[in-house]
Amino acid sequence: MSTADVVSDPLGARLKAYEGAPAAVAGVGKDPVNAPMIRHWCEAMGDTNPAYSGPDAIAPPTMLQAWTMGGLSGHEGRTGAYDELLSLLDTSGCTAVVATDCEQEYLRPLRPGDRVTFDSVIESVSGRKTTKLGTGYFVTTRTDVRVEGELVGTHRFRILKYAPARRPPRAARPRPVVDRDNAGFWQGVSEHRLLIQRCADCGTVRHPWLPGCNACGCLDWDTVEASGAGTVYSYVVMHHPPFPAFTESGHATDAAGPYAVALVELAEGVRMVSNVVGVPYDKVRIGLPVRAEFRTYEDAEGALVLPVFRGVEGGE
Structure with a gap:
């Protein structure tokens, strides 16, 4: 950091001093790599790869961070440097994090029975950045994961600690991110059609939309229109924080909360996340039959069509 940078951003200069400081030393995973956690992960992700089950099972590589998480009780090996860094940011007004x-x-690969240990370091702290969320600093930590001293993986995790930008008085409902891979799905939604991708080679259906088949790798696909019938596979009830955009939508069931958000398993075999409407939040249950419908929301940014799922009457 140059002298000019120090003058213009004195907080950034103080934060830079934490680069290279340890965030965790000699941390030990709360549990050894184990089959139940692997099974729960695969069920949640819908991953049926045979490599993750059976007597010779390995853990999905993307579970690397899961084995180092301390849970609510934290890790004994954690140092105070990272907490000091976050406290300094909080004191400066960067109270939000994403x-x-x-x-x-x-x-x-990690296998059941492996006991992971890890060390974490504050790898980098950016200069002051202004984003749509607000102004703050990107903080990157690097965690080296080992088994019996052997390095088995590295995990870099980056957060933005920022001072929230001032919002316009009227909140707009968040818009979905539409890109070249999922544009067809959202075009179908705008036409009140629920379209599912289907592999042109093996016929596997998939959602969310992807550029290629995760079963056979084929890049060719077509679509099938879902009937809209499904069941609640899993759900959460949202209580806080309330979000103003949902109180200005004109739909009573979208009030500040609580409200149910479900992972719905469609009759065609794929799963989709959306709100459950037409049923009190405390009456939503796993297995509850639902049917898709389309709602148009009007706000400061114009009309937005979204799919939601209505509980089927008498379905409980």
Whole structure:
């Protein structure tokens, strides 16, 4: 950091001093790699890869961070440097936080019975950045994961600690991110059609939309229109924080809360996340029959069509 940078951003200069400081030393995973956690992960992700089950099972590589998480009780090996860094940011007004991205490198598979240890370091702190969320600093930590001293993987995790930008008085309902891979799905929604991708080679249906088939790798696909019938596979009830956009939509069931958000398993075999409407939040249950419908929301940014799922009367 140059002298000019120090003058213009004295907080950034103080934060830079934490680069290279340890965030966790000699941390030990709360549990050894184990089959139940692997099974729960695969069920949640819908991953049926046979490599993750049976007597010779390995853990999905993307579970690398899961084995190092301390849970609510935290880790005994954690140092005070990271807490000091976050406290300094909080004191400066950067009280909000959002995870922005992570990078993982896998050096060998983890297997049930492996006991992971890890060390974490504050790898970098950016200069002051202004984003749509607000102004703050990106903080990156690097965690080296080992088994019996052997490096098995590296996990980099980056957050933005920021002072929230001032919002316009009227909140707009968040818009879906539409890109070249999922544009067809949202075009169908605008036409009140629920379209599912289907592999042109093996016929596997998939959602969310992807550029290629995760079963056979084929890049060719067509679509099938879902009937809209499904069941609640899993759900959460949202209580806080209330979001103003949902109180200005004109739909009573979208009030500040609580409200149910479900992972719905469609009759065609794919799963989709959306709100459950037409049923009190405390009456939503796993297995509840639902049917898709389309709602148009009007706000400061114009009309927005979204799919939601209505509980089927008499379905409980």
